[in-house]
Amino acid sequence: MKIIGLSNIRYELDNLKEIPHILFVGARGTGKTTLAMYLAQTKHKNIHFLTGNTLKKQDMLATFVTLEKNDIILIDEIHRLRPEVEELLYQPMELFKLPIQDKSGNHLLLDLEKFSLIGTTTKPSKLSKPLLSRFQLTLHIPHYNIRELARIVRTKYNISQREALLVASNTITPREALNLAFRVVQLGGNIQKNLEFIGYKFGLSKTERYYLKIVHKVGKISKRSLASALQIDEDELDYIEDKLIHKGLVEITNRGRSLTIKGMLKIKEMLK
Template sequence: MTDHEGLVSAYASDAELDAEATVRPKRLAEFIAQHRVRDQLDLLLRGAMGRGTPPDHILLSGPPGLGKTTLANIVAAELGAGIRVTSGPAIERSGDLAAILTSLGEGDVLFIDEIHRIAKPAEELLYSAMEDFRVDVIVGKGPGATAIPLDVEPFTLVGATTRSGLLTGPMRDRFGFVAHLDFYTPAELDVLIQRSARILRVPVTEDGSAEIAGRSRGTPRIANRLLRRVRDFAEVRADGTVTLETARAALHVYDVDELGLDRLDKAVLTALVDSFRGGPVGLSTLAVAVGEQPDTVEEVCEPFLVRAGLLARTPRGRVATEAAWRHLGRTPPNGTFGAAMPSTPDLFSGGSQEV
């Protein structure tokens, strides 16, 4: 490769990264779906700006990929404030958090992702910072230790969690606004995909975007990822336009079926049905059968499989429902769990059965 070709390649790569970054909405008005949360946030921010004070601390909960990080950046943009981004696992000591807090400017937004995983000493330090905008830094050890109070500029904490049940009561109570993000409907994802396609300059037909939306598991992050992969397929093996046929062919190559199940999802269901006769089977045993860690199966696969009505959690273990047997093309035996459920579950109306 010549120097000129290398420069062109680097420029194209940077341009693509810039294009991907622009897919995320920058303002509340651009944020698709989550209408109730969006309206509540709008009231919160407008009220605070009218008073000239930072808004209450904000807690966003919900499954991964629904827009918690995007909303945190939107909050900062709407306020015209700076934003500092970190995560719970990255804050191991209270001193780490104290350094972050004391570096904030007045009115800044501090975003802590996976806030339920923050270390206990840091969490206790955060209490006084959230309520009194003050932190006490301990200097020295033993009887000679001294607490030095440090003032913190008024700020807004935006915490995000995928497991709100792991938050302690004192932490949850210090948030003035708590919101839960729900999965998107296929129609909402269709609008999102068409918006992303315009930004990325990807020609897409209405049925092509609808096909991708229907396989995106109600999650914007997955929808945008599938759009990029279908774009690659369309540019390499078709005429560059994402049509219904192109989308189906591309998603078949990437092992994403009509419900949005990927290779691991289907491996879990196949192991349940073929190796364990539908269950019940323990999580650890199921994870070994598919060659994955139990945490991966529990946190990555199960939430969607349960919501789709394909898997149930019971006191005795995981069980494949009748819908799972039929989705795999198997005939369910008599007495299969969920036999009264419809064979085509509604993934977004909340009608699927969970145990």
């Protein structure tokens, strides 16, 4: 498996003598799950895939008792675990022992095979301190540059470097770049015209341009009101704001949201 970009993270993972409990933090679509798969592949380990928001206590128990030595457990969206499932992780992560109750009601500790737990999250602030403290390594996934995103696009689609850069300039994550490339390639013909046809202009989607216009006209506005005006949920708004902040168009402070100088120039460009 080839990973494009993230050279510092790849170097650290490649040089691990043993795999600790790892928390990957980053925006959606940045490759957190891909990094976990890369680690499992390069270290020749089995990996068990679980999803935080759907994971039940019995599923977690079943995973623990079927572990083989040095397996990896991957929990995607670990910040969305139910409290009773999260609490079940504490002793296994720290002691490799699973608390159980026998038929007589006696509390016992079942020895587990040594394993590594990898969690992925877009919202580390929503993880409890007891869970956070059990991760020996926390890696924050940085934003990709446009050339890296273009290289990722070209690994899957047979388009020119210029066309790949056009697609990449409208995105900030590999998943977003690949999804956008799929749309414009499926339409056939000119990539630039296809981007405009599906609503991308000035390096922004229609929703992102509307966001800038609202903030420019209204000024202070609550997150809920802004999400309502854009007809998106607050998680989607978080992603858009992360993208606009990364592009240097918006800043968010205690006083609210405002356009940067670059954002004001973008508005002028859009109004021409």
